[in-house]
Amino acid sequence: MPPAHAWLIQSKLPTHPGSKAAKKPLFFLPAADKNQHKRDPDDNHKVICPDGWAATYGNPDATKVTEVSSTDKVSCDEFAYASTYNSGGMPTGMGGMNEVDTGNDCVQAYATRVKQGE
Incomplete structure (x- = not known):
């Protein structure tokens, strides 16, 4: 996750996930066998970035x-991270703080290259 993307999300979203300045820490979601809801953090990632999401919905730029x-393809990542209760994929009923139905409901950001090699 590029630092600029995390800064953007922390600074501009009203929930300020992970912002020290706003006193909005990220709350770690441990592995399924170590959290009370038996929620696998990867299940959060599957809500936000299911297989093929970026190819279907990602920005063409x-x-x-x-x-x-040579086989690189557009990919999807999220912030707040899937292994946090702050993840948009974490259900509210399990302590999730920012539940959404799909990654389409999230802020979309992407990187473009200024020039080859950068």
Whole structure:
């Protein structure tokens, strides 16, 4: 997760997830066998970034890094992280703080390359 993306989310969203200045910490969601709801953090990721989401809904200007991997494709990541109660994928009934139905309900940000090699 690029620092600029985390800063954007922390600064501009009204919930300020993970912002020290706003006193809005991230609350860690441990592995399923260690949390009271037996929620696998990967289940949060599957709500926000199901397989193929970025290919279907991602911005066509998002940068692929094909010089590093010829099979590189657009990908999806989230902030607040899937392994937090702050994740949009974490159900409110399980202590989730920002529940959404799908990654389509989230802020969308993407990176573009200024020039080759940067």
